[in-house]
Amino acid sequence: MQLEKYQIQSHNEPQLSAHYRKLAYLEEELGDTEQLIEKLTAFQIAIPSWALGTGGTRFGRFSAGGEPRNLEEKINDIGLLHALNRSSGAISLHIPWDIPQDTLAVKELAASHGLRFDAMNSNTFQDQQNQEFSYKFGSLQHEDPKVRKQAVEHNIEVIRQGIELGSKSLTVWLADGSCFPGQLNFRKAFQHTLDSLKEIYAALPDDWKIFIEYKAFEPNFYSTTVGDWGQSLLFANKLGPKAYTLVDLGHHLPNANIEQIVSLLLMEEKLGGFHFNDSKYGDDDLTAGSIKPYQLFLIFNELVEGMDTRGMDHAEDLGWMIDASHNVKDPLEDLLQSVEAIMLAYAQALIVDRAALQTAQIENDVVRCQEILQNAFRTDLRPLVAEARLRSGGALAPVELFRSLQIRSQLIQERGLFTMATGL
Amino acid sequence: MQLEKYQIQSHNEPQLSAHYRKLAYLEEELGDTEQLIEKLTAFQIAIPSWALGTGGTRFGRFSAGGEPRNLEEKINDIGLLHALNRSSGAISLHIPWDIPQDTLAVKELAASHGLRFDAMNSNTFQDQQNQEFSYKFGSLQHEDPKVRKQAVEHNIEVIRQGIELGSKSLTVWLADGSCFPGQLNFRKAFQHTLDSLKEIYAALPDDWKIFIEYKAFEPNFYSTTVGDWGQSLLFANKLGPKAYTLVDLGHHLPNANIEQIVSLLLMEEKLGGFHFNDSKYGDDDLTAGSIKPYQLFLIFNELVEGMDTRGMDHAEDLGWMIDASHNVKDPLEDLLQSVEAIMLAYAQALIVDRAALQTAQIENDVVRCQEILQNAFRTDLRPLVAEARLRSGGALAPVELFRSLQIRSQLIQERGLFTMATGL
C-alpha cells in the first residue's frame, strides 16, 4: 500500500490551528526557530530492514501479522514511515537477508519513496544454509583461516552489493567472542580479527567508511572480541582513516557514561555513527527514548557540541540508524515512536544555550550548568518537530494517522497474518 | 546407546591406584571421610529435559548433532549421564515439549536408568500451535480472564502428567511482565497472577509442592511480575504451605548477594529448590561454577548451615536442578561439568568447620571467618567426589570416558547430524 498526499493533508488540516498556536507559543519562548526547523528537517534516521517485523527473544516470538516478506515490501514499509514522518529517508540493509534480485528495480523503488541506502550490514553471527564453514566459534576471529576467509569474502560481497545500491558504508557487528574462561586467547582473537578487517578494509572504495560496532556481551557470555569503545577504537586506528567506531546505545555495561564516550570519539575523529534504541538491563533493543530519555538528550548534547566544534554537518557526517526490536508493539508504530523521540532529543540539544553553558563550565558553576541542560530538556519541543514534519509533507500525528488509516489491517490483508520478516 | 558396567570398570581400573593415593592424602588432612562420601553419594541433581540439545540465543543456534528427538531419547541421554557420574538420577520435564505418549513405558525406561521424575515445568512463555489464546502479553497476569484460564488449565494438565509419572512438584516460571513503562498496572498484574496461582495451587495433590521461580528480566525488558525473591516470597506466603520460592542463580540483578537470599528463605521455611547455572552478565545459563565458583560454594555453605539447623535432609528436602544452556559445548559434556562443579561446592561446604566459624562470628573475628571458608574452598576435594562416584558405580573421569567411548559420534550415527532437541 501507498500513502497518498491527500490522506496526509486531510489528517493535518483539522489539527493545524492548534499546531500553529503551540508553535507560536514556542517561538515566543525561543525566538526565531527557522534554523532549528531547517536542521530538524534535514535530519534523517535510517530504518533497519531487519526491524520491520516482530522481534523476539530466545524464548519466543509473537508475530503481529502483515510483516514484509521480501526486500521490496520492506522498502515499502519504510516508504510508509517516511511518508508519515519525513524523517526516515534512509534504509539500512542486512545481507544475506536482503539481497536484491533486481538491483535496478530496487533502487528505483527506494527512490520512488525518497529513500537512500545507508550503511550495509554483514552477518557472520549466524550460519546460512549451504554455508561451507560454521561461525559457531566466531568468524573474523576464528582460529581456522578458512573460516576467516569465508567471513571476509562475505563482507566484501556486502560491500559489492552496497556499491550497486549507492550505499557508502559498511557496518561490521561481530558476535565473535567466547562463552567460557580459557576458550579464547584474547590476543590472538584480536589479531585474527584485525587481519580479517584489514582485508575487508582493503576492499572498501575510497569514499566508503567502515563502522566497527562494539558490544559488551551477547550472544557470547564471557568475552566479546570487539567488546567496548576502547577495543573498537584500537581497531579503527590500526585500520586507517576510513575506519570508525559505531555506538549502539544498548551495547554497554551497566551505568556506562555513553555521552562521554561519544564526546571522546568525536575528539579523536573516530565516531562513525549510531544505533539508536533504549534499554534497562542489557541489549534490550527497546524504543529509543522509552526508558532513559534524558540520557538520549545528553548524548545529542555531546553530538551537537562536538560536531559543531569540528564544523561537521549534523545530517551528513555521521550515520544515524535505529537498531531496535519490537516484541510487543506494532513494528511500524514503534519505529514512529523511536524517530519522534530521537528528533525531540536532537531538538532539545539544539536549543541548549552553548555560550552560557561554556561560561558556567569555566566558572565551575555546576548549578547553572545543570539548569541550562534541564531548561532545554524540560521545554516542550514537540511543536517544533511537528512543524518540521509538516513542512516536509509529513503528518502532524504519524501514529494517529497510521491507525486511522488502518494500515496494519491493510498490510495483513495484502501479506497475510502469518508472515514473518527476516530479522531478530 | 547404553553404557555397560564393564566399560566403566575398564575405564576406572588403570586410574584406581592414583585415585586411592589422593584419597588417602585427603583422609590424612580431613580425618574420617565416610560421612562426607555418604552425603555426596546421596546427593542427586536433576537434569532438565530441555538442556540436552544445543542452546542458542536470539542470534542463532549452532547444533552439535545427535540431539535427542523425543522424550525417550532424552531419558536415555540422562541415563548415560547418570551411568557416568551416578549423581544425575533425576529428570525434570517440560510440558508441552515432553508429553509422554505411553506413560507406563516412559516410567519403565526412566526406572531402568535409575532415574526419578523431579519437578515438572509448565510453559506459558511461548505460544503452541493450535493454542486458542496468545501469551504475547502474559499468561497468569493477563487482563483477559480467558487467557488466564487457558494458562491455569495448562498448569493443571502439567500436574496431572506429573502425577502419572511420580513427580511431586511443579515449577512455575513466568515470563509475564512488561517491556515498557505504563504497559502494565503492576498491582493488577500481581493480583491476576495471584488469583491464577491460587487456582493452580488448589489442584495440587497434598504431597506436592509448587515452586514459584523469580527472574529479574528477559524476555520482558522493563518489568517481570515475579521479578525477585521478595515478590516470589509474597506469592508463596499468600498461597500457603505447599508453595515455595525457587532460586535460579542467573535470575538476579548485577551483584546480588544470592547466598543471603538463600539463608533468609530457609529461615522463612520457603526455599523450595534451585536452578544451577552460572553467569557473568545476565541469565547467561553457563555451566555451573564456570564463572564464579566461590559464589557457588558460598551458596552451598548457607544451604548446609541452614538445612542442618532446621534438621532438613540435604538430598531430599530441596529440589536440586540444573537449568543451563550449552551454546558452544557438547550438551552432555557440559552437564557432566556442571554436576562435578556442584558436587565440589557441596563437598567444600560440608567440610567447613561450623563450630569454629560460629565462634569466630560471635567474636567478630572476621579474619578467622574468612580463613575458615577459604580453607574449605582451597582444599582439593575432587578425590572425595570421585570416590562417591566410584562407590556408586560411576566413572572416575566421566568426561574422559564419554570421549574415549566416542558417545557423541554414536549418538549422531543413531539420530543424525541435524536433529534439534526441543528447548531454548
Next chain:
Amino acid sequence: MQLEKYQIQSHNEPQLSAHYRKLAYLEEELGDTEQLIEKLTAFQIAIPSWALGTGGTRFGRFSAGGEPRNLEEKINDIGLLHALNRSSGAISLHIPWDIPQDTLAVKELAASHGLRFDAMNSNTFQDQQNQEFSYKFGSLQHEDPKVRKQAVEHNIEVIRQGIELGSKSLTVWLADGSCFPGQLNFRKAFQHTLDSLKEIYAALPDDWKIFIEYKAFEPNFYSTTVGDWGQSLLFANKLGPKAYTLVDLGHHLPNANIEQIVSLLLMEEKLGGFHFNDSKYGDDDLTAGSIKPYQLFLIFNELVEGMDTRGMDHAEDLGWMIDASHNVKDPLEDLLQSVEAIMLAYAQALIVDRAALQTAQIENDVVRCQEILQNAFRTDLRPLVAEARLRSGGALAPVELFRSLQIRSQLIQERGLFTMATGL
C-alpha cells in the same frame, strides 16, 4: 538571615506577565488547573538537617562556607528554602547531630518559619565520643546483647526527642551488615535485628510510624542486613501495623525497577515514605531528577495511582524527604533544584490520563500506554509549579533570587568560611 516578603515580591513582579502568559498557555492545553495547583501547593518535602552542609566522600570534602553550626542555624537554612519555594515546610532531624538544647525555643523557631518536624533519624552507623560500645560490627544485629541494648536505647531516646518536637515517625537506617563472606550468620543477624526492632517498636507512641529503610550496600560491602525491599517488608510485617518500608532511590542494585517496588509496597499497605535523590552508579546522593528524571516521574506515576486507588492523601499519608549530598554545589541551591525536580515529577504524574491509560492497558495497547506517559512527561509543567509557589508566597525563580540576594555571602559573613555542618 531572614527573607522578607517584599524581597520576594520585588523578585516576582517583573516576571509576572511572562509567568501568566505561560500559565495561560498551559491552561489552554490542560483545561482547568486549579486542582493541580492545589495539590502542588499542599505537597511538602522534608529537608534533612544533615544535608545543609557540603557533602563528601571518603576521599575528602570541600566546604563551601557559611554552613550552619548548630540546630538553630539549620532550621534557619530550611526556613530560607521554604520562604523561597514554599514546598520545604518540614525538617527531618538526625540524632545525635541535632539534639535540641532548648526544645521549646527550637519548636518556636521552626514554627516561625512554618516548618514542622518530619521523621526523626537515629544514628548507629558511627561511634560517638563517650559511647560505651562500638558499632564497628553492627548495632541492632550485633552478637553482643549489650551493644544491641545500647542501640535500642539510642533509638528510644530519639523517639523521646521526636515526641517533644511533635514528630510522628522514626526512620531507622542501619549500616549493619558484613564486609566479607562468613563474617555473619545472615539468619542470626536478621533475628537479632528483628528482636531489637521489636523493642524499639514497643516504645513507639500509638500515632507514630517506624520506617525501615533498606540499602543494598555501603558502608558494608558484602551484605547488608536490611538490604532490599523484600527484607524490609519482612521486618515490617513481623513488627506490626506501625512499621513501614522506606524507599531511598539510591539504595538499589543496578537497573532495579523501583517504580514496581513502590507499587507493590502500596498494594501491601507497607510503603512508609521516600528519600529522594538521584544516582548513576550507587548511592551517589545526587540532586533529585538530575540523572534519571523519567524514572522519577514513573515513580510518582505509581505513587499517584496507588495512593488514589487506596484513597490516600498525597500530602499527608507518606513521608516525603530528600536525602542527598552536595559535594560540588551550594547545598541550598542544590536543595532548591531537588525540590523543583520532585514537584515537576509529581505534577507530571498528576496529569497522566488515568482513564485512557487503564483502557490502553486492558487492551494491551502498549504503543498508546507509552504515549500517554510520554505525553505527560513531555509537557512543560514548570509554570504550574511556579504558580503553586507564587500563590503560597514563594519566589517564581528561587535559585535566581537566592543568588541575587547573595544569600551565601551573607551566611559566610554571619557564620564564617570554615564552618562545617554535621552530616555526611
Next chain:
Amino acid sequence: MQLEKYQIQSHNEPQLSAHYRKLAYLEEELGDTEQLIEKLTAFQIAIPSWALGTGGTRFGRFSAGGEPRNLEEKINDIGLLHALNRSSGAISLHIPWDIPQDTLAVKELAASHGLRFDAMNSNTFQDQQNQEFSYKFGSLQHEDPKVRKQAVEHNIEVIRQGIELGSKSLTVWLADGSCFPGQLNFRKAFQHTLDSLKEIYAALPDDWKIFIEYKAFEPNFYSTTVGDWGQSLLFANKLGPKAYTLVDLGHHLPNANIEQIVSLLLMEEKLGGFHFNDSKYGDDDLTAGSIKPYQLFLIFNELVEGMDTRGMDHAEDLGWMIDASHNVKDPLEDLLQSVEAIMLAYAQALIVDRAALQTAQIENDVVRCQEILQNAFRTDLRPLVAEARLRSGGALAPVELFRSLQIRSQLIQERGLFTMATGL
C-alpha cells in the same frame, strides 16, 4: 617492634613435617616444582603506605589501635609483614602523607627490612592545609591554568621525592571528573589533563615509568576523566613510551571482563601495573581474592601468558601493588591474607598446562579449555606458596604467628590505642 629469626623458626618447626608431607604430595602431582618455587620466591607485592591503618567510608571509621603514626612506623609495619611472608618486599608511598624528613634514614630503615620503594603516588584529590588552590573541581583537568600548574608541580615534587628514595615510577590516580551532566566539557577536560600530564611526563627521568590509573566512578558520580582502560590507553599513547596504564581491580563497571583488558594492554605493550583488591559492588577495596578468587586467577592466567609471550620478567616488569582498605579487620592481618591470595592465584596460573590449552583453543574444544583452567585452580597449591615463604625465611602460617606473638597488642602498647594512620 621487630620480628626475630628465632621467633619464626620456633613457629615453623612444629609444622615442618606436616608441611613437607603436603609438599611431597604436590610434587607427586605436579612433577618438579623447583622452578615454580623460584618464581614464587622472586614475586614481591608492594604494600601501600596508606593501607596500614583502619580504613573507612564516608559513614565513619572504626580504628583498631596501634596504627603507625609516621613514615618510619609505616616502614616498620611493612617490615613486619615482609618478615612474616617474605613476599611484601616493597613499599608504595603516598605524598604528601609520607614525605620523609630524613631521606637517608628512611632509606636505611627500609633497607634494613629488605624493602625497596615501589611506585610513588601523588594526591590531588584532597586539599592540603595551606594549599593555594582547591581541587574541588579537579586538578589536572581544571579550567584554571593556575590550578593545573599547582597540581603538575605537586606531581613533579613527588617524582623528586621518589628519585631520592630510589623509586622508579609514579602512579597518577585522578579523582578528576564531574558529578552532574553539563558540569564538564568532556573534551576540554581530556585535553587539559593531557597537557598537564605532558608536563609531568617531561619531568620523568629516563628510567622511570608513569602509570595512568583509571576508575569508573567515585568520588565523582557522573563522569571520571580517566574513566576506563580505553581512556587511560589514549593518554598513555599520546604521552609516549614511559607512560603505561595501571589496572585497579575495583575500578570497573559491573561485570567488566578485566582479564581481557589485561591481555589487550599487554598486547599493546602498555600494561604498567596492578592495584590488587576485591569487590562485590564498586571500589570496595576488600582483601584480594576474598570475593572472586577465580577472577583473580584468570587475571594471572592472562598475565603469565602475555608476559611469557613477550619474554617479560614476572617479578620485575610490572608494578604489583595492593590497594585495599581494611574497615573491619586488623590491617596487617588483612594484608597478609591479600598477599597469600595473590601468591596462590599466581601459582595457579603458573601450573596451567599452556601447550594443552593452546591446542584446545585451536581445536575450539571449549570443554577441555575449561578443564585445563579449572584443573589448575582446583589444585591446592598452598604448600607451594608456603615452601617459597619457608625458603626465604618467612613463616609457614603468617597470620597465626602474627597472632601468637600478639603483635597488635605490642603495637598498641608502643603507639597507643587511638592513633590513626594517614590514608582512606
